Amino acid sequence: MSEEVLQQASPGLIPGSGTVRAAKPTRLSPSFISWLQAGPMMLVFLAFFLIPLVFVVIVSFWDYNEYQLLPAFSGRGYTDTFEGCIAQLPDLCTIGKTYLKTLKLCFMVWGITLFIGFWVAYFLAFHVRSKTWQMGLSLLCTIPFWTSNVIRMIAWIPLLGRNGLVNSGLIKTGLINHPVEWLLFSEFSVVLALVHLFTFFMVVPIFNSMIRIDKSLIEAAYDAGATGFQTLVNVIIPLAKPGIVIGSIFVITIVMGDFITIGVMGGQQIAAAGKIIETRVNALQFPAAAANAVILLVITFLIITMMSRIVDIKKEL
Amino acid sequence: MKEGRPRSFYVLAIFFAAYVLFLYGPMIAIYVLSFQGPQGGLTFPMNGVSTFWIAKLFQGTGIVDLGAAFRRSLLLGVIVMIVTVVLSVAAGMAFRRKFRAQSILFYSAIASLIVPSIITSLGISLEFRIIDDLIKAHWNENFETSMGLLTSGLGAHLTWTLPFGLLIMFAIFNRFDPRLEEAARDFGATPWQTFRHVVLPIILPSVIGIGLFGFTLSWDELARSSQAIGAVNTLPLDLQGLTTTVTNPDIYALGTVISAVSFTVITLALGTIHMLNKRQAAKGSDAGKGLV
Numbered sequence A: 001m002s003e004e005v006l007q008q009a010s011p012g013l014i015p016g017s018g019t020v021r022a023a024k025p026t027r028l029s030p031s032f033i034s035w036l037q038a039g040p041m042m043l044v045f046l047a048f049f050l051i052p053l054v055f056v057v058i059v060s061f062w063d064y065n066e067y068q069l070l071p072a073f074s075g076r077g078y079t080d081t082f083e084g085c086i087a088q089l090p091d092l093c094t095i096g097k098t099y100l101k102t103l104k105l106c107f108m109v110w111g112i113t114l115f116i117g118f119w120v121a122y123f124l125a126f127h128v129r130s131k132t133w134q135m136g137l138s139l140l141c142t143i144p145f146w147t148s149n150v151i152r153m154i155a156w157i158p159l160l161g162r163n164g165l166v167n168s169g170l171i172k173t174g175l176i177n178h179p180v181e182w183l184l185f186s187e188f189s190v191v192l193a194l195v196h197l198f199t200f201f202m203v204v205p206i207f208n209s210m211i212r213i214d215k216s217l218i219e220a221a222y223d224a225g226a227t228g229f230q231t232l233v234n235v236i237i238p239l240a241k242p243g244i245v246i247g248s249i250f251v252i253t254i255v256m257g258d259f260i261t262i263g264v265m266g267g268q269q270i271a272a273a274g275k276i277i278e279t280r281v282n283a284l285q286f287p288a289a290a291a292n293a294v295i296l297l298v299i300t301f302l303i304i305t306m307m308s309r310i311v312d313i314k315k316e317l
Numbered sequence B: 001m002k003e004g005r006p007r008s009f010y011v012l013a014i015f016f017a018a019y020v021l022f023l024y025g026p027m028i029a030i031y032v033l034s035f036q037g038p039q040g041g042l043t044f045p046m047n048g049v050s051t052f053w054i055a056k057l058f059q060g061t062g063i064v065d066l067g068a069a070f071r072r073s074l075l076l077g078v079i080v081m082i083v084t085v086v087l088s089v090a091a092g093m094a095f096r097r098k099f100r101a102q103s104i105l106f107y108s109a110i111a112s113l114i115v116p117s118i119i120t121s122l123g124i125s126l127e128f129r130i131i132d133d134l135i136k137a138h139w140n141e142n143f144e145t146s147m148g149l150l151t152s153g154l155g156a157h158l159t160w161t162l163p164f165g166l167l168i169m170f171a172i173f174n175r176f177d178p179r180l181e182e183a184a185r186d187f188g189a190t191p192w193q194t195f196r197h198v199v200l201p202i203i204l205p206s207v208i209g210i211g212l213f214g215f216t217l218s219w220d221e222l223a224r225s226s227q228a229i230g231a232v233n234t235l236p237l238d239l240q241g242l243t244t245t246v247t248n249p250d251i252y253a254l255g256t257v258i259s260a261v262s263f264t265v266i267t268l269a270l271g272t273i274h275m276l277n278k279r280q281a282a283k284g285s286d287a288g289k290g291l292v
Helices: A002-006 A030-059 A076-081 A094-127 A131-146 A149-154 A165-172 A187-198 A200-211 A215-223 A228-257 A260-265 A273-282 A286-308 B007-033 B052-059 B066-094 B102-114 B117-138 B149-174 B179-186 B191-219 B235-242 B250-283
Strands: A062-064 A069-073
Touching (some): A030 B066, A062 A076, A094 A131, A094 A228, A187 A260, A187 B007, A215 A228, A228 A273, A228 B102, A228 B117, A260 A273, B149 B191
């Protein structure tokens, strides 16, 4: 089952009934049937994804007061967001600092998940030889993904808290005298939890790329006298690149928009791009929230465009 | 059967084991802690062993109205699961031919997967607010809201589960042998008979997998629900609300109960998939049985 997910297919490559041979003349044309089949899903995306995105853009240019939306053109959502950004130069304004912080978190989580994800996928793809074991172990990595993220966050509390296992262990061994405070509700715990939750998104696409690598290429590299390291750098990494890029897009977009993990694990004290939107919504300042959503969307889109320059996503899925 | 393993195997095996421990260790810690004695706190060591906190949860004397939130989440999860399965299988079938708007649907699904959840959630909430305002202005002044569990909430969850469903369908049909269908057609099967008696039995294990994704992703969904669910809370939202206030193990007990549902569903689904695969391996596919 999880193997299915691990071996995603490409719609472009699907063979078969390109031309429909009707045994009997049917009244429904093939293109009409396709519309009937794909239409419902398209409608859901239209109603609950595409139109809402349009509304986010429109409302970001509306005006607002303390308690309601005013449907009149205004740049207030944006000017409020960038308040003080020119006056405070050369210092960074709040929004600038927040985005810098979010990007920093993003970069750290990306680096760590890439490292762990790559080696976990490598182990599964090249070292586990039996198909049954391969499926069993990938299932083992997938099961936590089907359980609650919040629970997986609070699961760190008994370990990292002031009187948690880590602190009491360190005190017992005499390494420290007082409990370490920065273990929980800190940037450290945010990064730890994000890595814990989302390395899965790195493992799946990298494994998917690696499993398609022809093993004889690796043997050829060894036969030609390449060391293990040379094979890794010159054969495996280039061929696993599509998976690495797709995994990176997943992890980066998730962390850029995250507000729950940063909220819960940061003790609601750490500012981030996603949290600004949540704060604005809670204050019922919808145009400001929408303006921030547009900014986040643009930045995320820029990152994805830059990364998909490296690889054609549609071809790889 | 095996030649000697290289040293890198052992290094990576330890690395992998450490990763699995990192994945499961903390979760297991809170399952254990939810069986704290009545005097127990939020951390180890255990202060006695009891089902006090779990029982407290079910008596409703705890912190949230567990029963109502539980039923809401379960209802939503089951509906999301059914809709995800039906729409994904249908759309997956459509993708086997070329049709116009194919790439629009494909890119919508991918975008829906990677656009930050908070933006989708905010968009849905704005959409419904604007619909409400229109209804109030033009039809009914006393209208409350069209937002709710099974309107905006359902839609928000589907934007998360459908992309997974569609990607799994791509994976299935990438390995599917279309000659089986051609054979069925040659025997005079109608398109519906071909689907019902040939295609569906073969893809059924993976379709159950789609259902598994549909239910579990909805059951635990948080980011998209946050703005779009309306006045009531789902179970994960209640749980998140507790993280800032709670000082005793009820929160672990609630976490354990939520996880128990997840693990039950996972076990049922994987068990069924395993059984179907075994039956297919033993008897061959039962595809075509209904036609003879």
